[in-house]
Amino acid sequence: xxxxxxxxxxxxxxxxxxxxxxxxxxxxxxxxxxxxxxxxxxxxxxxxxxxxxxxxxxxxxxxxxxxxxxxxxxxxxxxxxxxxxxxxxxxxxxxxxxxxxxxxxxxxxxxxxxxxxxxxx
Amino acid sequence: xxxxxxxxxxxxxxxxxxxxxxxxxxxxxxxxxxxxxxxxxxxxxxxxxxxxxxxxxxxxxxxxxxxxxxxxxxxxxxxxxxxxxxxxxxxxxxxxxxxxxxxxxxx
Numbered sequence: 001x002x003x004x005x006x007x008x009x010x011x012x013x014x015x016x017x018x019x020x021x022x023x024x025x026x027x028x029x030x031x032x033x034x035x036x037x038x039x040x041x042x043x044x045x046x047x048x049x050x051x052x053x054x055x056x057x058x059x060x061x062x063x064x065x066x067x068x069x070x071x072x073x074x075x076x077x078x079x080x081x082x083x084x085x086x087x088x089x090x091x092x093x094x095x096x097x098x099x100x101x102x103x104x105x106x107x108x109x110x111x112x113x114x115x116x117x118x119x120x121x
Numbered sequence: 122x123x124x125x126x127x128x129x130x131x132x133x134x135x136x137x138x139x140x141x142x143x144x145x146x147x148x149x150x151x152x153x154x155x156x157x158x159x160x161x162x163x164x165x166x167x168x169x170x171x172x173x174x175x176x177x178x179x180x181x182x183x184x185x186x187x188x189x190x191x192x193x194x195x196x197x198x199x200x201x202x203x204x205x206x207x208x209x210x211x212x213x214x215x216x217x218x219x220x221x222x223x224x225x226x227x228x
Contacts, residue, residue, distance in 0.1 A: 044222050095164050
């Protein structure tokens with residue numbers, strides 16, 4: 001059974017940093033692209049970032065490019081999202097999502113339960 | 122960016138009803154459209170991909186249709202478990218954008 005377990009969400013002040021983790025199990029992590037998708041309170045999902053299976057390619061939404069960094073450790077079956085220079089607009093539940101192919105294709109087959117990031121002073 | 126527009130925002134329906142939700146893309150996306158279901162406090166879950174293909178385990182009362190810019194999701198014989206929010210999403214080109222959602226609520 002596919003399991004994705006996010007952690008690291010917290011309350012942080014504007015301008016601060018946070019690192020999210022997503023521990024994966026139940027599938028061959030190193031064979032799949034992975035993504036982060038966020039959802040602000042009351043809003044629809046918003047794709048944030050994706051990474052290829054071997055970490056050779058990374059992709060970002062314009063809203064986070066230059067501030068967020070996606071990475072993965074295939075030996076630990078873990079996905080990360082380093083978030084810097086956070087603003088109140090980054091407040092959301094952040095979901096880790098599994099894709100089918102090794103290269104990001106934008107189809108989010110399975111989602112974790114989410115980790116809440118609140119940016120507030 | 123390819124924008125996705127869903128309608129209606131809210132559908133009020135009863136168990137057993139047929140519900141149709143539409144989704145329009147601002148550019149042609151072929152069949153690269155997905156539908157997700159989200160229940161309160163839960164993550165979205167994939168229902169349909171490639172416009173009309175049911176994800177494994179999804180009941181056959183759900184169906185998807187369309188190509189190009191116009192798409193629809195139908196629920197034939199609404200069940201109590203189907204009251205939720207439904208999102209469409211294009212995966213033709215990055216950024217992969219979602220529609221704003223359609224809430225299916227009990228009449």
